[in-house]
Amino acid sequence: MNELPPAPPTPQRPVPIGRLLVGVVLVALGAVWLLDAVGAVDVDWDVLLPVALIVVGVALVIAAWQGRGRGGLIGLGVVLTVVLAIATVVQVPLSGGIGDRVERPTTIAEIADRYELSIGELTVDLRGLTLAAEIPGEVRVEAAVGIGHLVVLVGQGFPCVSTRAEAGVGEIVVFGERRSGVAPEHRTDAVCLAAPLLSLDLSVGLGQVEVRHG
Amino acid sequence: MADREVDRVGLAFGVAFVVAGVLFLLDRLEVWDMKASYVLPIFLIALGVAILLGGRSKEPPPPG
Numbered sequence: 001m002n003e004l005p006p007a008p009p010t011p012q013r014p015v016p017i018g019r020l021l022v023g024v025v026l027v028a029l030g031a032v033w034l035l036d037a038v039g040a041v042d043v044d045w046d047v048l049l050p051v052a053l054i055v056v057g058v059a060l061v062i063a064a065w066q067g068r069g070r071g072g073l074i075g076l077g078v079v080l081t082v083v084l085a086i087a088t089v090v091q092v093p094l095s096g097g098i099g100d101r102v103e104r105p106t107t108i109a110e111i112a113d114r115y116e117l118s119i120g121e122l123t124v125d126l127r128g129l130t131l132a133a134e135i136p137g138e139v140r141v142e143a144a145v146g147i148g149h150l151v152v153l154v155g156q157g158f159p160c161v162s163t164r165a166e167a168g169v170g171e172i173v174v175f176g177e178r179r180s181g182v183a184p185e186h187r188t189d190a191v192c193l194a195a196p197l198l199s200l201d202l203s204v205g206l207g208q209v210e211v212r213h214g
Numbered sequence: 215m216a217d218r219e220v221d222r223v224g225l226a227f228g229v230a231f232v233v234a235g236v237l238f239l240l241d242r243l244e245v246w247d248m249k250a251s252y253v254l255p256i257f258l259i260a261l262g263v264a265i266l267l268g269g270r271s272k273e274p275p276p277p278g
Contacts, residue, residue, distance in 0.1 A: 050239035057231030064224030074224065077231040084238045085253050183249055 021059040022072045025052060049087075053080040089168040089205070096146065104128055108139055115143040122148070126198070127155035127214040135196050142201040150204050153214040160192035165202040165209045174211045230260040 029052060036043040056077040063070055096116035102123045105111045107130060115124055122145050129139075139158070143150055154161055164187050165172045171180040179186050186209075190197060202209050237256070241248035 046242040047239065050235045050242055053231055053235035053238065057228045057233075057235055060224050060228030060231060062228075064221035064228055067219050067221055070221070070224045074227045077227060081231065081234055081257075084234070085257060088238065088241060088248055089253055 019072060022076055025055060025076065049080060049084055053077060053084065056080060106130060108136065111141060113142065117148065118146045120148045121151070123151040123153065125153045127153050129155060129157065131157065131196065138197045138199055140199045145204045145207060147206045149207050150202055150209045152200060152202065152211045154198065154211065155214060158196065158198040159194050160190040160197045162190045162197055162199045163188045163211060164200065165211065167203065167209055168205040170204055170207045172209045226263060230263065234260060
């Protein structure tokens with residue numbers, strides 16, 4: 001029985017550094033996502049995604065400098081860039097929830113630090129807001145909607161309203177004054193002769209901001 | 215071992231991703247306010263730079 005000579009060892013082709021790093025980045029992102037989903041860690045995606053993009057960029061520079069394969073790094077970087085660009089333009093508050101919601105604070109103490117809704121219609125109804133005997137100089141209300149409609153209803157108890165409203169793409173209507181298009185803004189600085197000043201800080205990513213008297 | 219040629223396309227995209235990542239990070243950390251109206255022009259500039267740098271990687275063969 002003839003024995004064949006052992007085959008010469010085939011030289012192993014090195015894994016392209018790009019593909020290696022894409023794999024590492026995807027595994028790391030998936031692991032962090034899973035840990036976040038099961039509640040083991042609380043991940044701040046607003047910071048993690050830009051950091052992932054920087055890591056991809058650095059890996060790409062290293063791979064390019066060594067003249068080694070990109071292995072999908074450009075594709076991964078483009079996907080991350082598009083996701084971040086959309087999130088920046090649309091300004092979606094990721095933790096705000098989905099649906100229609102109405103907030104009706106009746107005292108200044110009940111006003112939340114910030115009202116947020118990811119997708120849907122958020123109405124902040126300030127018409128029932130009663131002021132204590134000691135009237136504050138300023139009452140601040142901050143609200144944001146990612147995609148949808150943000151409505152603020154102002155009662156007659158506020159003689160002065162200062163508004164800072166912005167939208168990624170959409171429309172802003174403040175007491176009938178209308179702005180629309182890409183990144184419309186509306187700012188009014190009220191000169192107040194009588195307290196309190198109602199200061200509104202409002203934003204919507206994609207949709208409409210509306211401020212009106214009820 | 216022969217020197218490998220620098221991949222200019224990869225280099226351009228890499229630098230663009232790092233710059234974009236830093237800008238997005240500064241925005242998220244509220245160090246810099248990246249407005250919606252900034253995003254598209256910056257994206258176009260980065261794309262143009264990447265195309266310009268990438269286009270230089272394939273030089274035409276010498277005549278003759």
